[in-house]
Amino acid sequence: MGEELRLPIAADVDVVEARQQGRALAAVAGFSSGEQTVIAAAISEIARNILMYAKKGEITLSLVQNGDRQGVSIIATDQGPGIPDIDRAMQYGYSTSHGVGAGLPGAKRLMDEFDVDSVVGQGTTITMKKWRRAI
Amino acid sequence: MEVPILRQGQYLIASIQSALTDADLSHLREALIAQVGRSRCRGVIVDVTALDVMDSFAVRTLRDIAHMARLRGAETVIVGIQPDVAFAMVQLGLTLKGVATVLDLEEGLAFLNRRTEERFLETKHRRPSDRG
Amino acid sequence: MDTKKSMSVSTRASDATALSESSAGLLRELVAHLRQNRTQLREEWARRITRAELLTAMTEEEIFAEATAVYDNYVEALETGTFEALQAYSRRLSERIIPRGVETDEVVGIVLLLRDVLARSLFTKYQDNVEKLNRILDSYEPAANRIANTVAVGFVEERERIIRQQQEAIRELSTPVLQVRERLLILPIIGVIDPQRARQLTEQLLRAIRANRAKVVVIDVTGVAAMDSGVANHLVQTVEASRLLGATVIVTGLSPEIAQTLVTIGVDLSEMATVGDLQGGIEEAERLLADRVAIPGPQAGREPGTELNR
Numbered sequence: 413m414g415e416e417l418r419l420p421i422a423a424d425v426d427v428v429e430a431r432q433q434g435r436a437l438a439a440v441a442g443f444s445s446g447e448q449t450v451i452a453a454a455i456s457e458i459a460r461n462i463l464m465y466a467k468k469g470e471i472t473l474s475l476v477q478n479g480d481r482q483g484v485s486i487i488a489t490d491q492g493p494g495i496p497d498i499d500r501a502m503q504y505g506y507s508t509s510h511g512v513g514a515g516l517p518g519a520k521r522l523m524d525e526f527d528v529d530s531v532v533g534q535g536t537t538i539t540m541k542k543w544r545r546a547i
Numbered sequence: 548m549e550v551p552i553l554r555q556g557q558y559l560i561a562s563i564q565s566a567l568t569d570a571d572l573s574h575l576r577e578a579l580i581a582q583v584g585r586s587r588c589r590g591v592i593v594d595v596t597a598l599d600v601m602d603s604f605a606v607r608t609l610r611d612i613a614h615m616a617r618l619r620g621a622e623t624v625i626v627g628i629q630p631d632v633a634f635a636m637v638q639l640g641l642t643l644k645g646v647a648t649v650l651d652l653e654e655g656l657a658f659l660n661r662r663t664e665e666r667f668l669e670t671k672h673r674r675p676s677d678r679g
Numbered sequence: 680m681d682t683k684k685s686m687s688v689s690t691r692a693s694d695a696t697a698l699s700e701s702s703a704g705l706l707r708e709l710v711a712h713l714r715q716n717r718t719q720l721r722e723e724w725a726r727r728i729t730r731a732e733l734l735t736a737m738t739e740e741e742i743f744a745e746a747t748a749v750y751d752n753y754v755e756a757l758e759t760g761t762f763e764a765l766q767a768y769s770r771r772l773s774e775r776i777i778p779r780g781v782e783t784d785e786v787v788g789i790v791l792l793l794r795d796v797l798a799r800s801l802f803t804k805y806q807d808n809v810e811k812l813n814r815i816l817d818s819y820e821p822a823a824n825r826i827a828n829t830v831a832v833g834f835v836e837e838r839e840r841i842i843r844q845q846q847e848a849i850r851e852l853s854t855p856v857l858q859v860r861e862r863l864l865i866l867p868i869i870g871v872i873d874p875q876r877a878r879q880l881t882e883q884l885l886r887a888i889r890a891n892r893a894k895v896v897v898i899d900v901t902g903v904a905a906m907d908s909g910v911a912n913h914l915v916q917t918v919e920a921s922r923l924l925g926a927t928v929i930v931t932g933l934s935p936e937i938a939q940t941l942v943t944i945g946v947d948l949s950e951m952a953t954v955g956d957l958q959g960g961i962e963e964a965e966r967l968l969a970d971r972v973a974i975p976g977p978q979a980g981r982e983p984g985t986e987l988n989r
Contacts, residue, residue: 432599460602
């Protein structure tokens with residue numbers, strides 16, 4: 413606990429790497445295979461967002477604990493253009509790229525905790541967590 | 548990573564072997580569209596059994612493939628979406644509406660055969676004067 | 680006057696230092712005493728446990744064995760002032776004794792008895808030095824209370840964990856997916872559905888679709904009393920996910936209330952295949968299976984002949 417895995421996101425192979433590492437970490441935390449896939453999907457969306465809008469950034473994966481519940485924490489940071497209107501970006505269905513865009517609202521639906529911190533011109537930090545049902 | 552595309556009669560079968568990057572998916576789309584355009588292809592099967600995650604880019608790409616193929620007279624069917632992947636997809640809010648999805652390759656071929664037959668019957672009934 | 684005052688202040692200050700220094704020393708003395716007298720204190724404790732008729736589910740040998748481990752962990756916690764090891768031990772112990780039928784009051788009881796046994800031995804040892812006894816108790820009491828708390832809480836948490844595990848197992852057993860004929864699955868849902876159970880149902884159904892190569896699934900919700908919008912959403916997701924696996928879903932037994940909930944969350948009921956009752960749903964499913972052409976190429980638009988709503 414307390415160890416984190418920092419993954420650079422600069423190319424689309426990094427998106428795959430990030431979601432596979434996320435899946436592996438979720439497995440260590442004891443998530444079911446279905447939940448592992450959900451976590452991998454959320455990471456994929458967020459990592460791709462970094463590539464698309466900021467060109468590069470970083471994803472930090474770590475295990476977290478809350479009482480007797482275990483979980484995973486995913487922090488995505490970039491020094492990109494930032495999100496001008498976070499509320500609008502979080503409205504489901506909104507997408508600046510054409511067609512199906514799950515992006516932020518999609519990832520939020522999958523996670524238990526989801527925070528967006530963004531300053532236009534400086535960058536964005538997205539923190540998301542998923543908790544195992546305490547057993 | 549190149550996705551192998553096989554030809555089976557009038558159908559093309561693309562089998563995805565492992566996790567694909569966005570670039571790989573885009574290449575697959577271009578390759579399929581080119582091949583559909585080149586030959587008298589009636590159907591396209593994309594086998595995603597080995598795909599670990601179906602995220603928005605993958606779904607967009609598959610829909611593009613189906614759309615392009617249809618413009619060239621071919622029907623597309625996606626086969627082999629894993630239970631976990633399907634569940635994650637619907638939770639993400641992604642749908643493959645408008646694209647046929649079936650369980651596996653066998654079902655995929657059966658589906659394309661049916662569709663080909665149906666379309667043949669449709670055209671037959673529509674233009675009876677052209678028969679013969 | 681001033682000198683006297685400053686003298687008494689500095690005396691108090693040095694007293695305080697002397698006190699804090701010696702309280703560490705006192706703790707060491709206390710721990711040494713508990714270790715030296717380990718055998719008889721442990722026996723005294725075991726005797727008291729039996730007299731109080733606690734841990735009746737266990738044999739005397741078992742009680743003694745566990746008492747030894749608890750005693751040693753107790754003293755170590757006193758010595759180190761850290762409680763993680765004790766917490767971990769407490770949960771392992773609880774894991775062992777809960778299936779034997781040991782109750783919370785027994786666990787709390789024996790820990791308190793140990794606290795009493797050790798305190799009494801301190802009274803005996805320091806009966807000639809009340810001031811020292813008080814100082815030793817100052818160190819001992821807060822630690823002993825913290826220990827009792829740690830053990831009790833560890834036990835309770837372990838119990839709760841086991842109960843949740845059992846509930847999970849029951850849920851798993853009570854949601855069977857039935858294969859009635861080739862390629863047709865029925866999922867009767869009964870009772871109250873919470874989000875966790877809903878998710879479990881979906882996972883089980885999707886796996887069953889794949890394992891049985893099902894083409895039609897009948898989900899019967901006749902036995903579901905009420906459905907909030909969260910669970911209704913979940914039902915819709917289940918239908919969509921099943922389609923992705925190539926299976927058509929027929930929902931049967933929708934009460935007017937549940938139908939209303941679905942409409943409220945934006946479900947287009949004309950898009951969802953529904954039939955009044957389970958029997959009707961099965962018949963419809965068999966018709967679909969027989970008439971292969973009429974099964975919609977899933978998602979490829981609605982095809983004529985699949986309006987099933989009645």
